[in-house]
Amino acid sequence: MVDRRTLIKGGLVAGGIGVIVSTGSLFPISFARANTDKRFVFIILRGAADGLSIVMPSGDPAYMGLRGAVAPEESPEKLDSTFSLHPALTEVGKLYSQRNAIFAQAIASVYRDRSHFDGQNVLESGGAKPFAVKTGWMNRMLSLVSAEDRRAIALASAIPLAMRGQNEVYTYSLGETQSLSDDVAARVAGLYRQDPELGTLWEAAVRTLDLAGDAGKGARRGARLGALAARLLAADDGARIMMIESSGWDTHVRQKVRLDSQLRELDATVGALVGGLGQDWANTMIVVATEFGRTAAINGTGGTDHGTGGMGMVLGGGLGAAKVVADWPGLSPAQLLQNRDLRPTASTEGMIVSAVSRHFAIDPGKVRRALYSELSSIKFPTF
Amino acid sequence: MRATTALNRFGYGARPGDKAPSDGAGWLEAQFNRFQVRPAAFSRLASRDQIADAIVAYRDFTRTPEGKAALGERREAAQAAKHAALGSASHTATNNLMQKNAALAKLDGYDFATQQNAMQIIARIQSAVETDTPFVERMVHFWANHFAVSADKRLMIGFAGLMEFEAIRPHVLGRFEDMLIAVEQHPAMLLYLDQPQSIGRDSALAKRVSKRAGKLPGLNENLAREILELHTLGARSDYTQADIIAFAQALTGWGVSGIFQKTAGANGRFGFAAARHEPGARTFMGKTYGQSGEDQALAILRDVAASRATAIHLATKLARHFTGDEPEPALVTRLAESFHQSGGHLPTVYRTLIEAPEPGEGIGKFKSPWDWTISTLRAIGKVPDQTDRSFERTLWLNGQPVWRPGSPNGFGDLDADWASPSALIQRLETASRWSVGLKSAIDARALAHTLFPDQPLSDDTSEVISGADSAGQAVSLLLVSPEFLRR
Numbered sequence: 001m002v003d004r005r006t007l008i009k010g011g012l013v014a015g016g017i018g019v020i021v022s023t024g025s026l027f028p029i030s031f032a033r034a035n036t037d038k039r040f041v042f043i044i045l046r047g048a049a050d051g052l053s054i055v056m057p058s059g060d061p062a063y064m065g066l067r068g069a070v071a072p073e074e075s076p077e078k079l080d081s082t083f084s085l086h087p088a089l090t091e092v093g094k095l096y097s098q099r100n101a102i103f104a105q106a107i108a109s110v111y112r113d114r115s116h117f118d119g120q121n122v123l124e125s126g127g128a129k130p131f132a133v134k135t136g137w138m139n140r141m142l143s144l145v146s147a148e149d150r151r152a153i154a155l156a157s158a159i160p161l162a163m164r165g166q167n168e169v170y171t172y173s174l175g176e177t178q179s180l181s182d183d184v185a186a187r188v189a190g191l192y193r194q195d196p197e198l199g200t201l202w203e204a205a206v207r208t209l210d211l212a213g214d215a216g217k218g219a220r221r222g223a224r225l226g227a228l229a230a231r232l233l234a235a236d237d238g239a240r241i242m243m244i245e246s247s248g249w250d251t252h253v254r255q256k257v258r259l260d261s262q263l264r265e266l267d268a269t270v271g272a273l274v275g276g277l278g279q280d281w282a283n284t285m286i287v288v289a290t291e292f293g294r295t296a297a298i299n300g301t302g303g304t305d306h307g308t309g310g311m312g313m314v315l316g317g318g319l320g321a322a323k324v325v326a327d328w329p330g331l332s333p334a335q336l337l338q339n340r341d342l343r344p345t346a347s348t349e350g351m352i353v354s355a356v357s358r359h360f361a362i363d364p365g366k367v368r369r370a371l372y373s374e375l376s377s378i379k380f381p382t383f
Numbered sequence: 384m385r386a387t388t389a390l391n392r393f394g395y396g397a398r399p400g401d402k403a404p405s406d407g408a409g410w411l412e413a414q415f416n417r418f419q420v421r422p423a424a425f426s427r428l429a430s431r432d433q434i435a436d437a438i439v440a441y442r443d444f445t446r447t448p449e450g451k452a453a454l455g456e457r458r459e460a461a462q463a464a465k466h467a468a469l470g471s472a473s474h475t476a477t478n479n480l481m482q483k484n485a486a487l488a489k490l491d492g493y494d495f496a497t498q499q500n501a502m503q504i505i506a507r508i509q510s511a512v513e514t515d516t517p518f519v520e521r522m523v524h525f526w527a528n529h530f531a532v533s534a535d536k537r538l539m540i541g542f543a544g545l546m547e548f549e550a551i552r553p554h555v556l557g558r559f560e561d562m563l564i565a566v567e568q569h570p571a572m573l574l575y576l577d578q579p580q581s582i583g584r585d586s587a588l589a590k591r592v593s594k595r596a597g598k599l600p601g602l603n604e605n606l607a608r609e610i611l612e613l614h615t616l617g618a619r620s621d622y623t624q625a626d627i628i629a630f631a632q633a634l635t636g637w638g639v640s641g642i643f644q645k646t647a648g649a650n651g652r653f654g655f656a657a658a659r660h661e662p663g664a665r666t667f668m669g670k671t672y673g674q675s676g677e678d679q680a681l682a683i684l685r686d687v688a689a690s691r692a693t694a695i696h697l698a699t700k701l702a703r704h705f706t707g708d709e710p711e712p713a714l715v716t717r718l719a720e721s722f723h724q725s726g727g728h729l730p731t732v733y734r735t736l737i738e739a740p741e742p743g744e745g746i747g748k749f750k751s752p753w754d755w756t757i758s759t760l761r762a763i764g765k766v767p768d769q770t771d772r773s774f775e776r777t778l779w780l781n782g783q784p785v786w787r788p789g790s791p792n793g794f795g796d797l798d799a800d801w802a803s804p805s806a807l808i809q810r811l812e813t814a815s816r817w818s819v820g821l822k823s824a825i826d827a828r829a830l831a832h833t834l835f836p837d838q839p840l841s842d843d844t845s846e847v848i849s850g851a852d853s854a855g856q857a858v859s860l861l862l863v864s865p866e867f868l869r870r
Contacts (some may be wrong), residue, residue, distance in 0.1 A: 186862060208808075301462075
């Protein structure tokens with residue numbers, strides 16, 4: 001992307017970094033402070049994050065035999081008698097100790113094959129099988145919240161499938177210019193003076209850049225992402241529903257190092273998001289999910305292959321709970337699915353329905369019908 | 384038709400030095416005689432045979448013990464390279480692995496296919512930027528998005544662009560039915576929608592497998608469903624789930640020679656695997672199809688291509704592409720009639736469109752990232768060279784990566800799909816970056832006259848451009864003006 005130097009050279013930034021003073025709103029549909037102030041964030045872990053290394057069933061007798069070679073060196077924080085949290089997740093661990101975290105273990109979406117492409121399609125569309133549904137569950141979720149709260153943004157360069165559909169969704173990506181001079185902003189605004197459509201969009205664009213500011217500059221990418229997300233969510237006229245994409249979870253090889261670094265980034269995102277939201281964290285929920293889990297055993301290259309049962313997280317300032325929700329199927333060979341994968345005992349869609357229903361105080365049946373109309377029976381993890 | 388409408392709404396905008404057409408409609412129609420199915424930009428691309436052979440050879444190799452070992456080493460090497468970047472692996476070990484990796488990469492058919500995909504994207508951009516038949520080129524891209532495949536699967540990544548070059552370009556001025564059949568028999572579509580994995584329940588193969596392993600391989604409805612819903616009749620037409628199943632059964636056996644099957648014909652060609660075909664006659668939308676083998680699905684395809692629902696579906700999409708989100712029903716009806724009466728003869732339909740009054744009206748559509756990028760490159764006279772992938776990246780960042788819409792629906796064609804705050808920011812950035820790099824200064828006011836020969840700029844736009852603080856800034860502001868953002 002363009003850096004500031006290029007912009008200066010191009011004459012687009014006159015007189016250094018301009019601080020944008022704008023009365024424009026990020027979301028043209030609302031200017032008033034919303035009644036609920038609830039924020040909802042979905043973080044998708046693309047590539048099938050290894051649930052068994054994140055919410056580790058260290059109390060299961062078969063665990064060390066299967067996973068000893070990739071277990072983290074630091075001793076993990078015990079969540080309960082069966083599970084421990086990966087030590088890279090210090091910020092998430094803090095949330096757990098503050099009763100702001102529920103982990104769901106041994107969950108899977110309705111998808112039962114092992115293609116990332118198809119699995120992510122099911123996770124995002126909410127259909128019963130790949131490509132059966134053309135819109136995303138998050139977009140359908142927007143129809144459940146009040147019109148004032150229907151302000152959605154994806155931190156991505158294009159709208160991810162989960163957010164596609166009839167409700168309007170904005171996108172913003174971290175690569176974008178973090179500053180634009182007043183001068184150029186005013187010139188462009190001049191172009192759109194008589195054009196209500198473009199004029200409104202430009203106001204929102206300037207406001208987004210203004211809010212994003214230099215959020216978390218210089219920090220690791222995960223922290224910058226979290227700081228940016230917090231800025232966009234915290235403002236009175238900011239977003240209320242957000243999707244954050246995280247990729248690189250497909251750890252076939254030398255998982256130990258790779259996963260550690262992935263989890264540190266994720267943890268930094270969550271930490272910066274919670275920190276940046278301040279008191280608004282009390283009204284915020286974060287749901288973390290991935291397309292499927294990974295094999296119980298490690299493979300010949302120190303990694304794990306595509307599996308079935310995995311984990312998900314529900315984090316929230318207003319949760320008032322700290323638990324691992326699992327109808328734990330066990331890891332002995334007979335307990336595994338097809339003698340290789342963690343057997344799923346609850347549904348990822350169910351976790352999402354429970355979380356959305358709890359956060360927005362909407363009847364779960366209504367949420368399920370809106371988000372997952374193709375799925376007649378969902379086994380809910382009990383929150 | 385005004386020259387400005389012909390150039391922008393129907394084409395990809397003028398290039399510096401282009402003369403304004405005196406008769407807009409005549410200029411568009413004359414392009415039918417000049418269109419090049421295989422423009423010069425395609426001459427460096429590998430053939431389908433070469434790509435298919437490379438993939439098949441690699442798949443075969445990775446099934447040998449030697450190949451399996453090599454694959455493991457390669458994964459390790461790739462990991463090591465990443466760790467080296469993080470400083471957690473020894474330098475020598477990494478170097479050794481990377482050397483091995485480089486040697487192995489030369490064998491990798493998928494790497495070759497991925498490189499070809501990048502070259503095909505460059506060729507597509509070059510062709511669109513250089514063409515003197517921009518209306519026909521636009522129609523090629525319209526159909527490619529109508530028959531969308533997304534190059535997200537490595538098996539078909541090398542074929543996605545070829546589908547446009549081999550199945551769409553040759554038929555863009557022909558009959559819809561021929562294009563439809565060429566597309567549905569192309570490896571990109573067949574592999575994208577998992578057709579080779581679809582096996583009739585009572586097929587010879589299913590019987591063999593079920594005897595051996597006791598597990599019944601299944602029918603895959605993807606291709607049948609998308610053909611009906613997206614490619615021909617359209618969603619909410621009056622076909623049922625039973626019709627989808629019947630069509631999917633008729634399609635069993637359709638596949639790609641060399642990939643998942645050993646059928647006659649070179650690797651990568653369409654092949655009919657009789658052992659997977661569900662035998663017998665079937666009823667589709669009230670009609671019985673008694674043909675055997677590959678002809679059964681062909682007969683259904685021909686019937687749906689000729690259906691009135693297909694004519695209306697395609698007419699609606701065309702009208703939307705050229706007039707806006709809510710096209711006039713009268714225009715849709717005229718296009719559908721033209722399609723139906725001509726037996727799907729596409730140039731006839733295009734003529735109806737060109738002669739219609741509606742495309743000359745309205746404020747125009749907000750350009751998609753592809754539209755905006757191509758028209759910008761044409762306006763400033765910038766042509767990517769053979770190895771320049773920066774334009775591909777620009778399209779990624781602007782949300783419309785070439786041949787990767789992410790789903791069989793293709794990219795959206797509504798204003799709301801593209802008009803967003805971040806689109807404006809990204810276009811401003813791109814325009815300013817490219818305006819800086821120009822070899823010779825362009826006078827934005829003269830450029831405006833070339834781009835919109837018979838439509839003066841609005842007062843606001845001309846005022847802002849005249850007041851720009853540099854020639855480069857004036858050009859970049861013109862490129863994000865309302866006049867240029869819409870077509």
